[in-house]
Amino acid sequence: MDSQTNSLARAVSEAFAPGGVLSRAEPAYRPRAGQIAMAEAVAQAIEARRVLVVEAGTGVGKTYAYLVPALLSGQRVLVSTATRALQDQLFARDLPRLVHGLGLPLRMARLKGRSAYLCLERLDQVRQGRTAPQDPQVLRGVAAVERWARTTHTGDLAELPALDERSPVVPLVTSTKDNCLGSDCPHWQDCHVNRARRQALEADVVVINHHLLFADLDVRESGVAQLLPSTGVVVIDEAHQLNDTGVQFAGEALTSQQLIGYARDVLRTTQAHARGMADWLVLCATVEQAVRELRLQVAGTAAGSRLAWQGVTPQGLDAQRWRAALVRLGQSLRALLAPLAAMEAMAAELQRVHERGAVLLSRLAAFAASAEEDSVRWLEVGSQHLRMLASPLNISRIMRERLLGRSLEAGAAPEEGDAGEAGRVAWIFTSATLGSDAQLSWFTEPCGLRGAHVLRVDSPFDYANHAALYVPQPFAAPGSPAHGLQVAQLVRDAAERIGGRALVLTTTLKSLNLIGEQLRQSLGLFSNLEVLMQGQAPKLALMERFMAAGAMAPHGKDAGAGRGCILVASATFWEGVDLPGDVLQLVVIDKLPFPPPDDPLVEARARRLESVGRHAFHDYMLPEAAMALKQGAGRLIRSETDRGVLVVCDPRLQTMGYGAELMAALPPMRLLASKAEFHNALEALAATRGL
Template sequence: MATAVAQTLEEGGALVVEAGTGVGKTFAYLIPALLSGERVLVSTATKALQDQIYFRDLPFLRKALGISLDAALLKGRSSYLCPYRLELAESELDGASTAEVRWVGQVRKWSATTVTGDMSEMPGFVERSPHLPLVTSTRENCLGAQCPSFTQCYVNKARKEALAADLVVINHHLFFADLQVRESGMAELLPSVRAVVVDEAHQFNETGVNFLGEQWSNSQVLDFAREVLRTGNKLARGLGDWAQLVFKVDEACKRWMRCLGDGTHTRINWGDAAPEGADDKEWQESLQEQAQALEELEQALHKVAASSPELARLEERCHIHGQKAQLFQTKPKAGRVRWVELGSVTIRMVESPLDIAADMRAHWGLASTLEGQAEASPAAAHPAQSKRTTDDGASHAWIFTSATLGADPQLSHFTQACGLDGAQVLQVPSPFNYTKQSVLYVPADMPDPKEVARHGQAVALLAAEGARALGGRTLVLTTTLKALRLIGDALREALLAIDSVEVLIQGEQSKQRLMEKFRAPETPGKGYVLVASATFWEGFDVPGDALQLVVIDKLPFPPPHDPLIQARARKYEEAGQSSFARLFVPEAAIALKQGAGRLIRTETDKGILVLCDPRVVQKGYGKQLLANLPPMSRMRSAANFSEAVARLAASNAATATPRAQKAVAAVSGDEASLTD
């Protein structure tokens, strides 16, 4: 992998690498990047991975390679303390809650010691704290160079450091945010670089889809209206009827919210003039009323905008909201899909491209290819590709890597969605001995997943059997929130009498807290079963024997009623292709591989993966899904499962109690293998 990265850095073009768990992909791209002498941008999926690369991997490699290199860490605006908004928060504490007062006080105390302004460095920081917007800025409310605290701005400081650095570590959200800034004709946020590495690339398309579309929510409108009322009364009292103007905006917003009913946590299709279930005429009238209310407010703000930067920025934001109200009265652009997301208290309108291919092809600078060329041999396509060049004539180099990128040797599901036709493709298998270290168990008598209650109960009982023998050490991954609650409750009931095992359920505590408890039990002898969905299918790393059993409730096919999935499926069907074969099976294969990847994280880990979906051995597509998993040993007998769990339990006992070595040998016969 390092050799391929080095070649791409030298020659330019695009390289897509699927690197199995344990390959060491971060070092495989960082070492050639550091030795190349090029200015390099590294984009990751999460802030946590940014911090790992910047604070752990880069210092280690610089020392090991004996090189001097300036690196910079750059996060989104909301990750940094805004001195101006901290002052505003302190000036408006009258009437604030006790929690808000305490929070602002803690931030002020920390602000006197910070150098970077990175909020994650503050003691006791919680990433999803509801108080964070009090002391951070957004692209909407930032005053830029007009800000009274501009010289103290930590975002500006971080940008300057990035502009001067040899290597900059960002995240995918910031990558696409910068792309939007550049295309709007404004100054570039990030330094001009010749080489870009996209790590955790399997999330790149979905992140881009969110950024390259249009979004508008009731919370944005209502937050904006409250800010206008507060700022107008503070800086322009008597120069506008701010209360009445904001009241009209607020009432108009509530009207279009009422059009959508009371559903929560769902996506509603929006194919015609209004979302499904909403009256076309009422919906259009409510959006027109919103546009008119915003226009009146914009006119009032225009009259006072010259008096302060805050009011000028509010006028700009009002104009943008008015444009969104007009946009969502018209039909979506060609090649885009529109829907509404309903939360518990939020409503968000979305117009999105199906993928980022059309928007990004020009940026990659690769030769345009005929449809279907991505199916051809990537090795043959690479030498002929036309490479985009920088101002000095050097070719751009793009490297994309992840542990899971596709279900076929060409990784076409990823490359086609990202517009990477003609990119060189490389698959590097994991160095782990999965046959010796792991077993895949597909229960022969598992109920059909369509029988939700019966199937969920059976999954819980099987997971309880394993957790009881192992003293916890079990992760149950579900595909839906309904299954999460059903299986979680059933597991608690099944393990109620086992004091040494506690069942943790996603949503009852923060994700960070759940991960910390599971990895390092606070009480000696305490074990955990974690029942989780969504984000725990990836990015949850538990090396060692704290996790030895992963149970997946059913095949992770994408939700068929999701508007974006439906639109992508229609595109395949209209082209005469099977949407099930081209979309649903590859998506399920990638997600299944990610979930299975939670089990074996080091060369000494051992464990059992249980897939509680009989379709994987009954249906023709099951072979493709199984072939995409690591080469684990396989079993279908309940007796074999019980024996494998017993081997693991005995091995754990041997580790904890040296005297138990003979007992382990009697049970397992061969400690080196889970399956012998």
């Protein structure tokens, strides 16, 4: 093994050296100590087949740092990233460029969940009127999909940029594990999902996403289960999202949409295979009515609410009425299943819908009882739907028992011939934000990675000279009526000085709407600044509009020649936003991003820590806020030449004792001590732009 280790280490060193393959393939490449250190650590982990956790600061170049040793190792490589968009970027841009540069004859594949691919059978059903949409706009969307279906080779809906993934067209033309006909489907041989899985099984490098990784644990139907045993290297990029994604998939969910969709699928199936053999219309309508009655129990509860649900009734609901509605729903499902059970042998589709119904009834029974001790359960209220969810508090046990196998055993050397065995895999977890202590405990503890090898690689950016932090004092207390108004005033004043180029990150949707609307009202229709707000368009469209404005809009006296942009956003905009150059020069965070204490998952995790003698605020709330703050601040400086100012409109960052811990999580920016220094920094940004 020593010769193999030396061989991989030498190949990695040569690839990153001046004049090596990377410098020949990438004209802009130059050796960076942090990137090389990470690549060497990844090479060692691959040879030892162990677990490595790497926090790589922005600008390190972590993608190449893990890809180069992984590709050169000769092992099958599985890379999982956080979103489909990042998956597409890695597969379409980074991997082909690197594979070509290294001169390796590797087969690459991208595998997504079935909801990402066109289902030919479902499209046929729409075409034949069996699931005909009624909305003319939806019909036009289906027609566009049908035209594209004649030419696509992959069936990947991402090829249709005009089709938003939230469009009502998507569920009409894609399948789920529930409604897929399997080998009985007339399109089985041409199925885009099957083709993608076959290509993945034949490939040397496969790119998936975290959702697919966890969705496969129980269902074993996404294709990942077959990939893992023959994979030698698994890379989890954007690993900071792993726990949240895993918790989502490791639990149980039952939604009103599932139940109504099931009733309608039963009606369609029985009309085709068991017409007249039961009063299907009444039975299915009774299920739908029971679902509507259940939804009525949360009338008056704000959309987006998450109601804690440890007992038999969600918090704040009438126990007797909720129980009665659940019982009626269970009875209506059972009444529908009874004739299906007697007829399931008549057709495979009847058997399939009966099995689906049995699963839904079992899940409903579990939600009718009290929650399990080691889990958290809540009711999610949407504008048109309900979601019942139960999850473990973290993914530690799942990771250790079902994914990592022997890979975490300290010093465990691979035995000859076991390269392809499950549990003898090199696991690489990496992100720019994984923790604030030496062991990266914020990430490693909930993910069951205590004992893993840990590496921290600092960002190469010159934050001290290129970035500044301003905490306005005095300032209204967060949560007070004046706070949002003061944030809006500060943003307007600052953005006018630099011609827009400002991203406002809020901790709640309420703050987003308050600050955004206040900015719009105060600036008016004919201002040189345009206010963009999350929700008015898809995330990608908002970012493209922001970048276009930043590239065109001048500043100062010439500002009338173009309009600058202020983007007010929350949630997903705290990460995954890459706006390099001077299109973004000001990031404003409205307040410290502590987890909401009334969130059921947060409440349960805090309660668990307190029960074992730990301090929930210092051991959970504070590290969560530090990581979120670090993510938000990371939007500002994206390249070695970027310059900008970060503003945190929360005086607690300097007045409270815990502020020092939060400050330590931020990049080493210089501190602006007064409003005058803040204005000077903004004027300096405006004066140097374009030089």
